[in-house]
Every structure is written in structure tokens, then in C-alpha cells.
Amino acid sequence: MAERYISLEAIARSYPNPAGGGSTTVFQDLWLTLPRGTFTCIIGHSGCGKTTVLNILAGLDRPSAGEVVVDGTAIDGPSLDRAVIFQSHALLPWKTVIGNVAYAVRSKWPRWSNAEVLAHARKFIALVGLSGAEDKKPAHLSGGMKQRVGIARALSLEPKILLMDEPFSALDALTRGTLQDEVRKICQETGQTVLMITHDVDEAIYLADRVVLMTNGPGAVIAEIVENTLPMQRDRHDIHRHPAYYPVRNHIIDFLVTRSKNFDVERTALEAAGMPWNARQPRLVRPGIPEPTLAPSVPTLAQRTATQ
Ligand SMILES: Nc1ncnc2c1ncn2[C@@H]1O[C@H](COP(=O)(O)OP(=O)(O)O)[C@@H](O)[C@H]1O
Ligand SMILES: [Mg+2]
Secondary structure, three states, rough: OOOOOOEEEEEEEEOOOOOOOEEEEEEEEEEEEEOOOOOOEEEEOOOOHEEEEEHHHHOOOOOOOOEEEEEOOOOOOOOEEEEEEOOOOOOOOOOOOOHHHHHHHHOOOOOOHHHHHHHHHHHHHHHOOOOOOOOOOOHHHOOHHHHHHHHHHHHHHOOOEEEEEEOOOOOOOHHHHHHHHHHHHHHHHHHEEEEOOOOOOOHHHHHHOOEEEEEEOOOEEEEEEEOOOOOOOOOOOHHHHHOOHHHHHHHHHHHHHHHHOOOHHHHHHHHHHOOOOOOOOOEEEOOOOOOOOOOOOOOOHHHHHHHH
């Protein structure tokens, strides 16, 4: 069995109701394991708690129940080994582009000389296509450029775990494609373990090894996990020609369009069929690959002699 590098164990998050009295459970009894070096995407409608799950894993929020275990130890706050690319870039407005990236680099490697820090920061600024804009402050950058600084900052930490919350959603299609390629390449080269939230099904299919499907909140759960049946070596330009592409895509879209809101009905039906849904072990589905069928049973010698 694959190693449980990261595991979410029965986590839940509730918030008190604003009107007073009681609380709302955003999600509950969430179990998920992320093997080392894998790329996992979470897909689900707005409000189901994806950002909350990511923040809990980052150590920026705490679950109301359950715990997150990383490499055998329950986490207790943020760590430079777990870098986050936020949905909104979250830059320090008084620092320049290079200042923002260098600040992160310095916090990870406090013994590095100034020249080493700046050279490392420049490398990642170049990677996201922002060379020449090093001395600009966030107020003078477009939304897409700010997002790219956030990406450079997280990647510059060379973290063991990369957590991304819709990192490319604010970018134009061309920049998005380039950055998806860069992030994919870096993750493969470094063996980082990645959890990414996205609304973009094609992005998930291009990047992820597995796609976690979350039902609508409140009380959201992980309905199932889709294994990406496309080959690891895939190219964005002809990915849609692969025979597994539409089975995977249609499976995810069917979930988002209908199953995510009616999962209770599905759960009842599964229960009745003797295959109850299990929060601890969400079902793994492999669209495009036929379910294994049992070989036709050959009667045993005893059965054959009995019928003669
Ligand atoms: N600080 C908070 N106080 C109260 N409710 C919150 C807070 N943060 C998030 N929520 C609620 O939790 C739910 C999930 O939020 P979020 O994790 O941002 O969802 P997603 O990222 O899937 O869109 C939402 O309904 C949101 O209103
Ligand atoms: Mg969100």
C-alpha cells in the first residue's frame, strides 16, 4: 500500500451561526491520504469547504474535530515545508516583487548571504515570467502579475508540500497554460507532494494524478476519488485525443452537475445495495478502464459429480 505521507483523519469544521444559536458544519468526517510525490486536485462547488481544508493542512486554521498527520506527526501550525499559493496572492504591499520573494527565501534559509537570497529569488521570478518587474510594488502590477509573484514565492521555498488554492484562476489562458506547464515540471522534478484546488476540470486532468470529488455543503463529504487514467507523459496540446480523456472528464462533470447535490440519495441506494459508502475509504474510480470482472466460475469436481 502507498505510504500515507499526509493524512487527514476525520476532520470537520463548524462555524457558529451569525444569527446566534447553533453552528453550521461545513464538512465532516473527512479522510484523505496523500502519498508522497503525488499530485491531487480537489474539485467541488463553491462553499463546500475546499479553502478551509487547504488552510487546515497549511496549519493556518484548525479543524473542529480530527487531525492532520504529516510524515507521522500531527501538525500544530504552519511550516516552511508546506508552502501555500493563495487564491488571492496575499503579497506584502510595501515590498517589491523581489522583496516579497526574498522575504520568503530568507525565512527558509536565514544563513544565506544577501547575494544568494537575491539570486535564488530572481531564478523563480524569471520562471514565472516576471524578469524586469523585480522592483515594482504590488500596487503597480496587474492581478495576473501579482498571482505570479505568489507562485514564485511559494516555489522559491522548494517546499516538500505545495498547497495551491485556485492558483491560476485569475490568469489569462496563455499565462495559465505556461504556468501549469512550469508547475507540473517543477513538481515532477522535485517530487513535491501537491494538493491543489481548482474549478477547471481540464486543468485537473492535465495536472493531477487523482481528483477528489467533494459534495456540496453544508455537511460536505468526499464522495469519491477519481484516478487519472491518462498516462503520466501527457501533452496539453493533444491530451483530449487520448481515449481515457473524455471518460475522466465526463465522470467529473457528471459529478459536478448532478451527483454533488444528490449524494444523499446515492448514499442511500449504495447502502441498500449492500455497498455502503465509507467516509474512511472513499471509493477509487478509474474512468475509461473497465471494472475488473470475475472470471466465469468453473464448477468444482465435487459440484460436477453431484449433478451427474
Ligand atoms: N471565518 C468564517 N466564519 C464563518 N463561516 C465561514 C468562515 N470561513 C468560511 N466560512 C464558511 O465555510 C464555508 C466554506 O468556505 P470555503 O472553505 O471558503 O469554501 P470553498 O473554498 O469550497 O468555496 C462557506 O460556506 C463559508 O461561508
Ligand atoms: Mg475557496
